[in-house]
Amino acid sequence: xxxxxxxxxxxxxxxxxxxxxxxxxxxxxxxxxxxxxxxxxxxxxxxxxxxxxxxxxxxxxxxxxxxxxxxxxxxxxxxxxxxxxxxxxxxxxxxxxxxxxxxxxxxxxxxxxxxxxxxxxxxxxxxxxxxxxxxxxxxxxxxxxxxxxxxxxxxxxxxxxxxxxxxxxxxxxxxxxxxxxxxxxxxxxxxxxxxxxxxxxxxxxxxxxxxxxxxxxxxxxxxxxxxxxxxxxxxxxxxxxxxxxxxxxxxxxxxxxxxxxxxxxxxxxxxxxxxxxxxxxxxxxxxxxxxxxxxxxxxxxxxxxxxxxxxxxxxxxxxxxxxx
Amino acid sequence: xxxxxxxxxxxxxxxxxxxxxxxxxxxxxxxxxxxxxxxxxxxxxxxxxxxxxxxxxxxxxxxxxxxxxxxxxxxxxxxxxxxxxxxxxxxxxxxxxxxxxxxxxxxxxxxxxxxxxxxxxxxxxxxxxxxxxxxxxxxxxxxxxxxxxxxxxxxxxxxxxxxxxxxxxxxxxxxxxxxxxxxxxxxxxxxxxxxxxxxxxxxxxxxxxxxxxxxxxxxxxxxxxxxxxxxxxxxxxxxxxxxxxxxxxxxxxxxxxxxxxx
Ligand SMILES: Cc1cc2nc3c(=O)[nH]c(=O)nc-3n(C[C@H](O)[C@H](O)[C@H](O)COP(=O)(O)OP(=O)(O)OC[C@H]3O[C@@H](n4cnc5c(N)ncnc54)[C@H](O)[C@@H]3O)c2cc1C
Ligand SMILES: Nc1ncnc2c1ncn2[C@@H]1O[C@H](COP(=O)(O)O)[C@@H](O)[C@H]1O
Numbered sequence: 001x002x003x004x005x006x007x008x009x010x011x012x013x014x015x016x017x018x019x020x021x022x023x024x025x026x027x028x029x030x031x032x033x034x035x036x037x038x039x040x041x042x043x044x045x046x047x048x049x050x051x052x053x054x055x056x057x058x059x060x061x062x063x064x065x066x067x068x069x070x071x072x073x074x075x076x077x078x079x080x081x082x083x084x085x086x087x088x089x090x091x092x093x094x095x096x097x098x099x100x101x102x103x104x105x106x107x108x109x110x111x112x113x114x115x116x117x118x119x120x121x122x123x124x125x126x127x128x129x130x131x132x133x134x135x136x137x138x139x140x141x142x143x144x145x146x147x148x149x150x151x152x153x154x155x156x157x158x159x160x161x162x163x164x165x166x167x168x169x170x171x172x173x174x175x176x177x178x179x180x181x182x183x184x185x186x187x188x189x190x191x192x193x194x195x196x197x198x199x200x201x202x203x204x205x206x207x208x209x210x211x212x213x214x215x216x217x218x219x220x221x222x223x224x225x226x227x228x229x230x231x232x233x234x235x236x237x238x239x240x241x242x243x244x245x246x247x248x249x250x251x252x253x254x255x256x257x258x259x260x261x262x263x264x265x266x267x268x269x270x271x272x273x274x275x276x277x278x279x280x281x282x283x284x285x286x287x288x289x290x291x292x293x294x295x296x297x298x299x300x301x302x303x304x305x306x307x308x309x310x311x312x313x314x315x316x317x318x319x320x321x322x323x324x
Numbered sequence: 325x326x327x328x329x330x331x332x333x334x335x336x337x338x339x340x341x342x343x344x345x346x347x348x349x350x351x352x353x354x355x356x357x358x359x360x361x362x363x364x365x366x367x368x369x370x371x372x373x374x375x376x377x378x379x380x381x382x383x384x385x386x387x388x389x390x391x392x393x394x395x396x397x398x399x400x401x402x403x404x405x406x407x408x409x410x411x412x413x414x415x416x417x418x419x420x421x422x423x424x425x426x427x428x429x430x431x432x433x434x435x436x437x438x439x440x441x442x443x444x445x446x447x448x449x450x451x452x453x454x455x456x457x458x459x460x461x462x463x464x465x466x467x468x469x470x471x472x473x474x475x476x477x478x479x480x481x482x483x484x485x486x487x488x489x490x491x492x493x494x495x496x497x498x499x500x501x502x503x504x505x506x507x508x509x510x511x512x513x514x515x516x517x518x519x520x521x522x523x524x525x526x527x528x529x530x531x532x533x534x535x536x537x538x539x540x541x542x543x544x545x546x547x548x549x550x551x552x553x554x555x556x557x558x559x560x561x562x563x564x565x566x567x568x569x570x571x572x573x574x575x576x577x578x579x580x581x582x583x584x585x586x
Binding site for chain 1: 335337338339340341342344351420421424449450451452453454456458459460464465466467468482483484485486487489490491492493496504505506509546547548549551552553554556559561562564565569570572573576579580581585586
């Protein structure tokens with residue numbers, strides 16, 4: 001096995017979790033095969049980040065240049081084409097994140113790299129790398145094979161594994177920026193923070209969470225009644241906030257909030273990985289869903305496989321009796 | 325402003341049982357219900373909103389079987405001007421880079437300012453076609469777009485990042501944007517529009533019409549191969565509560581209260 005190159009992701013001065021997750025995965029794959037794990041970092045004023053990466057890699061290569069102060073897919077692509085050619089890894093890993101999905105497919109096209117997106121696992125089959133990805137929002141898995149020559153490219157899903165304590169002490173090497181000048185056709189302007197709503201669901205102890213299964217706005221009173229019976233705050237999946245049943249700041253998941261309540265009651269939520277990432281840290285999870293194969297059940301402690309419209313009113317009634 | 329919008333017909337599998345078929349390469353889709361991909365529905369709306377604001381033309385592009393015509397006509401009924409549907413059994417739909425090549429061939433050579441795609445197709449979840457399409461066309465792009473402000477020769481977009489943060493980016497036109505759900509409120513097609521849509525142009529093209537060779541986009545020429553599909557084992561430690569719906573509700577209520585969770 002040759003080199004596994006991992007693109008470190010960072011924003012506003014901090015490494016994103018996916019960086020260390022990918023390095024952890026890369027070390028597992030390389031460990032079986034005697035490959036070298038190399039972290040690649042493009043940034044400005046990122047010495048401290050390079051140090052942190054060294055704990056998880058055999059080598060850290062980093063570009064420290066104001067051109068990379070903020071992420072810009074087109075600038076990254078210009079630099080990465082050069083760096084991938086130069087370091088010629090067997091496998092190149094980019095996070096399947098809002099950065100990675102903005103970058104990896106274009107890089108694959110430009111370099112003619114075999115590319116599999118949203119990879120959740122990298123296995124070895126007959127000594128060959130076998131990326132695994134999913135279809136139908138997690139209901140089916142697929143084994144892939146790369147054809148053609150390395151480097152192979154994957155975008156790797158975030159929050160698929162636990163990151164251990166650092167156990168390596170990789171060398172750190174500062175490299176020249178392959179990009180010398182700024183570009184005009186895509187410019188980063190600024191970050192805009194999310195609007196702050198009336199309730200901060202990240203602080204809630206009890207959350208009633210709703211999804212598309214609730215079907216329409218006019219079913220919301222039924223949900224509100226349950227929530228008020230147990231003094232819970234309301235939150236939901238992206239489908240629920242997109243539909244306007246809840247404010248956007250009540251969305252749980254990768255593009256919303258990460259919550260860690262004592263109790264999370266998921267009603268009519270399928271459990272897409274983007275949603276699970278935001279709530280699987282809840283202490284106790286109840287899922288009410290009529291589809292026995294819904295991925296939400298994989299993280300649930302209590303499961304009711306049934307029609308929410310039959311279950312929820314009775315649940316509210318009984319809870320009022322017991323706690324009221 | 326000439327806008328192309330790429331839409332895909334996808335199955336709704338949120339409540340369906342998914343079974344892998346005998347050859348292990350596909351699923352049995354005979355019982356699925358299909359409709360326009362969620363994000364693409366928002367992309368159509370955004371294209372029409374831009375057209376209503378600055379004028380221009382909206383062309384709908386979709387690759388898939390004839391059953392997709394209903395969805396395509398719906399997009400025309402909402403305000404699309406014409407449509408292209410690409411159908412050819414030689415196309416390898418597993419590889420998003422090859423899908424992008426096909427869509428690019430439908431756009432290339434025509435005057436365009438913007439191409440909008442959804443950020444993700446719900447069935448394959450690749451989140452790759454739009455960005456690959458931009459590269460194939462040789463134009464800049466931005467993925468995960470939640471707000472679009474068109475200006476002279478450029479466009480300002482808000483990209484949705486993790487945790488509710490957004491990033492404002494400016495792109496030179498022409499460009500490709502991948503649209504995130506929730507960017508707008510997709511309209512319903514007006515009755516009059518539905519009638520008018522029947523008269524709008526819907527061209528059906530194959531690889532030859534697009535000037536592509538089988539080797540450009542076939543399974544054999546893809547750099548990746550889908551070896552097999554399988555149903556993942558769902559490891560659940562959940563206690564499944566049994567009974568009639570009302571009983572289940574009562575048992576759960578008891579467990580929550582007596583277990584000290586409430
Ligand atoms: C970049 C990106 C970021 C995203 N970020 C997030 C995020 O932060 N948070 C998030 O939640 N999603 C996010 N998503 C969307 C995610 O992929 C899913 O589309 C979404 O989570 C689905 O929401 P849902 O579970 O409510 O709807 P669906 O997946 O449609 O599920 C509805 C569920 O309701 C059940 N149901 C229907 N009727 C009933 C009934 N009568 N009784 C009981 N059950 C019923 C169904 O069985 C089904 O399981 C993101 C997507 C992308 C592309
Ligand atoms: N067969 C297709 N026809 C038209 N557009 C497509 C097709 N496949 C993918 N797309 C577009 O590309 C987007 C992203 O798809 P994907 O990369 O497969 O997740 C979709 O939301 C569509 O806008």
